[in-house]
Amino acid sequence: MNDIITTMFNKKFLEELFKPQELYSKKALRTVFDRLAHASIMRLNQASMDKLYDLMTMAFKYQVLLCPRPKDILLVSFNHMDAIKDFVKDTACILSQVDETYQQLIEMYTPLPSGEFQLIRQTLLIFFQDMHIRVSIFLKDKVQNSNGRFVLPTSGPVPHGTQTPGLIRMFSCTGEESGRLQFNNGGNYAAALCQGSFELFGDRVTKLGTNMYGVCRPVETHMSGTAKNSAQHTKVNAAPNPLAKEELNLLARLMGGLDVQKPPGNSDSSFRVNLFATDQEEEEALMSRPDELSYGFINIQATKDQSTNAELAKIMGEFSESRESRDHAPSASSRGDDLLAMMDGL
Numbered sequence: 001m002n003d004i005i006t007t008m009f010n011k012k013f014l015e016e017l018f019k020p021q022e023l024y025s026k027k028a029l030r031t032v033f034d035r036l037a038h039a040s041i042m043r044l045n046q047a048s049m050d051k052l053y054d055l056m057t058m059a060f061k062y063q064v065l066l067c068p069r070p071k072d073i074l075l076v077s078f079n080h081m082d083a084i085k086d087f088v089k090d091t092a093c094i095l096s097q098v099d100e101t102y103q104q105l106i107e108m109y110t111p112l113p114s115g116e117f118q119l120i121r122q123t124l125l126i127f128f129q130d131m132h133i134r135v136s137i138f139l140k141d142k143v144q145n146s147n148g149r150f151v152l153p154t155s156g157p158v159p160h161g162t163q164t165p166g167l168i169r170m171f172s173c174t175g176e177e178s179g180r181l182q183f184n185n186g187g188n189y190a191a192a193l194c195q196g197s198f199e200l201f202g203d204r205v206t207k208l209g210t211n212m213y214g215v216c217r218p219v220e221t222h223m224s225g226t227a228k229n230s231a232q233h234t235k236v237n238a239a240p241n242p243l244a245k246e247e248l249n250l251l252a253r254l255m256g257g258l259d260v261q262k263p264p265g266n267s268d269s270s271f272r273v274n275l276f277a278t279d280q281e282e283e284e285a286l287m288s289r290p291d292e293l294s295y296g297f298i299n300i301q302a303t304k305d306q307s308t309n310a311e312l313a314k315i316m317g318e319f320s321e322s323r324e325s326r327d328h329a330p331s332a333s334s335r336g337d338d339l340l341a342m343m344d345g346l
Contacts, residue, residue, distance in 0.1 A: 001087050002094055003040035009097040018104060023123055054133045061128040062143070062150055069159040070117035073124075074109050081105070155188040164189045 007013070024032070033053055037044055044052065063076050081102050088094040132148030143151055158164055165185040172178045276282040 001040075002091055004036060004042075005084060005088055006094055006097070007039035008036055009094070009101050011097075014101055014104070018108065023127060026127075055135060057128065057131060058133050058135050058138070061125075061131065062138070064121060064124050064128070065150055065152055067121065068156075069114070069162065070121040071114060072159070073117060073121055074105070077105060077109075078102075154186060158189050 030053060033056070034049060037049060037052065064073060067073055067076065081098065085095060085098050085102075088098065134146070134148045135144060138144035138150070139146070145151060165187070166183060168181040168183065169177055170179040170181070276285065
C-alpha cells in the first residue's frame with residue numbers, strides 16, 4: 001500500500017496532473033491505473049485488472065451522480081484524501097506527500113465559481129456516459145438496475161443556496177424578468193434552505209467514496225429450496241445399492257480375476273438388467289413386438305477358465321507392446337522444442 005501511494009503522490013506525477021489540460025482518454029486513464037496498481041510487488045492478471053478498473057470507475061461515477069451540487073465533487077475528493085491519509089498515518093514521509101497534495105487541491109479548486117464546477121461535473125459525466133457495468137454490491141443494495149444504470153433519488157433536501165425545483169423564469173434581452181412558469185417537480189423536497197440543512201446534506205456527501213466493502217452486511221446462510229431438496233435427496237440415496245456389489249462381481253468375473261462363491265441356500269445369485277420400470281411393462285412390450293423383430297438371447301460366459309485368461313493375456317500383451325513403442329517414440333513436447341530450435345536457427 002505504501003508503494004502504491006508513494007507512486008500515486010509522486011511530485012512529478014502530480015505536476016503533470018495539475019497542469020491545465022483536456023480530460024484523459026479512456027485508454028490513457030486505464031494505462032495510468034495499470035501502472036499504479038503494479039507499482040508494488042502486487043501483480044494482477046488481465047481479468048482481475050479489468051474487474052478492478054470497472055469497479056473503481058463505476059463507484060466514482062455513482063459518487064459524481066449523487067453530488068447534490070457541482071461543488072460537492074470537491075468534498076468527495078477530500079473524502080478520498082482522508083481515507084488515503086489513514087492508510088499511511090504511520091509513515092511520515094508519505095503522509096507529507098498526501099498533505100501537500102491536499103493543499104494543492106484547496107488552492108486550485110476552492111476559488112472556482114459554481115459554473116466551473118458544473119462544467120467539471122458535466123465533463124466527468126460525459127466521460128462515464130456509456131459505461132454501464134453491473135457491480136454486485138450495487139445490484140444487491142438496489143442502487144443499480146439490471147441494465148447497469150444507477151437509481152437516483154428524486155426527493156430529499158436541496159443544497160444550500162438553491163431553491164426547490166418547480167419554477168421557470170424567463171428574462172428579456174436586457175436581463176429583466178419577463179415571465180414565470182410553474183411545473184410539477186415530481187419529488188418531495190425539503191423547504192428549509194437554512195445552513196443546518198446544508199450541513200446535514202454535506203455530511204451525507206462526505207460519506208460518498210467510503211469503502212463499500214467495509215460496510216457490515218448480513219451473511220445469507222439459509223439454504224435455497226433447490227439445495228434443501230438436493231440435500232434430502234442425497235440422504236435418501238445414501239442407502240447402499242444391493243445390486244452394486246453384484247455388478248462389480250460380474251465385472252470381475254468377466255475380467256477373469258475373481259471367483260465368486262454362490263451364497264449357501266441360493267442357487268442363482270446373478271442379477272438381470274431390466275430396461276423397463278416393471279416386469280409387467282417388459283412382458284407387455286414383448287407381446288406387442290412384431291415377429292420379424294424377434295431376437296434371441298445372448299449368453300455371456302462369466303466364469304473363470306483358461307481360455308478366458310489366455311485371451312486376456314493376449315490383449316494385455318498388445319497393450320504393453322503399444323505402450324513400449326509409444327514410450328520410445330519422440331514426445332510432442334520434444335518435437336515442439338526441436339521445431340522452436342529450428343525456427344530460432346532460421
